[in-house]
Amino acid sequence: NTYDFGLVGLGVMGRNFILNVADNGFTAFGNDLDKEKVNALIEEGGDTDKVNADVDASNFVSALSKPRKIMLLVPAGKVVDIVIESLLPHLDEGDIIIDGGNSFFTDTDRREAFLKEKGINFFGAGVSGGAKGARKGPSIMPGGSRDAYQYVKPIFEAVAAKYNGEPCVTYLGPKSAGNYVKMVHNGIEYGLMQLTSEIYDLLKKAGGLTNEEQHKTFAEWNSGRLQSFLVEITSEILTQKDDLTDGDLVDMILDKAKQKGTGKWTSQNAMDLGIPVPTIDIAVSMREISALKDERIKADEIYDRPSPESVVKDTLTSKAEKALYFAFIMAYAQGMHQLADASKEYGYELDLGEIAKIWRAGCIIRAALLADITDAFKAQPDLPNLLLSPSFTEKVKETVAATRELVAYGATNGIPLPGLSNALTYFDAYTSSRLPLNMIQAQRDYFGSHTYERLDREGIFHTEWEK
Numbered sequence: 001n002t003y004d005f006g007l008v009g010l011g012v013m014g015r016n017f018i019l020n021v022a023d024n025g026f027t028a029f030g031n032d033l034d035k036e037k038v039n040a041l042i043e044e045g046g047d048t049d050k051v052n053a054d055v056d057a058s059n060f061v062s063a064l065s066k067p068r069k070i071m072l073l074v075p076a077g078k079v080v081d082i083v084i085e086s087l088l089p090h091l092d093e094g095d096i097i098i099d100g101g102n103s104f105f106t107d108t109d110r111r112e113a114f115l116k117e118k119g120i121n122f123f124g125a126g127v128s129g130g131a132k133g134a135r136k137g138p139s140i141m142p143g144g145s146r147d148a149y150q151y152v153k154p155i156f157e158a159v160a161a162k163y164n165g166e167p168c169v170t171y172l173g174p175k176s177a178g179n180y181v182k183m184v185h186n187g188i189e190y191g192l193m194q195l196t197s198e199i200y201d202l203l204k205k206a207g208g209l210t211n212e213e214q215h216k217t218f219a220e221w222n223s224g225r226l227q228s229f230l231v232e233i234t235s236e237i238l239t240q241k242d243d244l245t246d247g248d249l250v251d252m253i254l255d256k257a258k259q260k261g262t263g264k265w266t267s268q269n270a271m272d273l274g275i276p277v278p279t280i281d282i283a284v285s286m287r288e289i290s291a292l293k294d295e296r297i298k299a300d301e302i303y304d305r306p307s308p309e310s311v312v313k314d315t316l317t318s319k320a321e322k323a324l325y326f327a328f329i330m331a332y333a334q335g336m337h338q339l340a341d342a343s344k345e346y347g348y349e350l351d352l353g354e355i356a357k358i359w360r361a362g363c364i365i366r367a368a369l370l371a372d373i374t375d376a377f378k379a380q381p382d383l384p385n386l387l388l389s390p391s392f393t394e395k396v397k398e399t400v401a402a403t404r405e406l407v408a409y410g411a412t413n414g415i416p417l418p419g420l421s422n423a424l425t426y427f428d429a430y431t432s433s434r435l436p437l438n439m440i441q442a443q444r445d446y447f448g449s450h451t452y453e454r455l456d457r458e459g460i461f462h463t464e465w466e467k
């Protein structure tokens, strides 16, 4: 008896993914060094002809049908290399290893090149949707050999989330294309999370909305154009009671956000490539500022802050809905822009319409907006920025005024809205035909003879500036 699919790493994600594979009619075999996890899977799988597992790498590999399709769901970093090394002696040419973790894309390129020499196909396939997604249908972002994709395609298409019946998975491009796309997905995720947290703060401080009122507001938004997984869970979070006190759980959670690095990588790489993604950058910075809790407490004692002027709830929620929609568009616009430029830089040949399409369900950034983004890139595959798409013009024009008002309100009333104000600034800068960077060029030439170009004639100029 040989199994269709192998999976190494039987943590929550791995176990759920394998059970999902089995639900869809494929046989699957798991592997983990931890005997307890192996036994737990065998027990949960029921019929060992369909789901089985073993701690031993050799037994695991020989249980699989060829070409073997082995997915790794282990922590990114060294563990991936260790697992690959442990599998290698048992593999045959043409076998396929799929890294389903959030590996850094250059690690994927290195592993792909190393394994190619040995005749092994390697995929970096980002998997989004958390534990529930893995079990019921994630969005999967695979990159690697186009020829080898045919072997994993039927399994991935069966297990992936469906949007109107279409699977949220497609072959994205060569080498690390899949991990790169997942990295940017996470960068956008950071942006959307920061933005929703600011709106939550604003509704509380400016409108005095209770958690219960906010729960209803977010739920209402989730049935409109803001429909998205993150708005939905925000609504749910706001109604969760605390087991340890009489209050709401959200009020008891320490305001220090952790991070595993994917958002930071998105920003770092955007900087390397010279692509502006300020809404993602600020979301990373805010997690860093949040970590400085002790300093924030001290600084809060030193500096006064205005007590927020109260705003009528209905007016506020209507403006907040617009501002959140506006800022979500900016976050997606920046992420898509990064993908477009990175695709050229790394030769991924990404199809942005297809990427938006597989993000419509299953993943953390799934949102009604992604259907519109899909259409925008399908209509114009080389669209440099969503803001230039005719289908987005009205959406932006209709929501920018409310965003301005709330950003101004936040500044006057001492409520930090870094993501929101930054999204607005991005918009104002991107849509300015003339920016004051002529002054920067003049300064560079003044102190360093760095030269400048002119508006009115071709060529490179330098001036002996008069002191």
Ligand code: 6PG
Pocket: 102, 127, 128, 129, 130, 186, 189, 258, 259, 260, 261, 262, 263, 363, 364
């Ligand atoms: C997903 C998520 C997931 C990520 C978490 C945590 O798409 O399912 O992006 O892959 O690990 O969101 O990320 P941070 O710990 O960096 O917040």
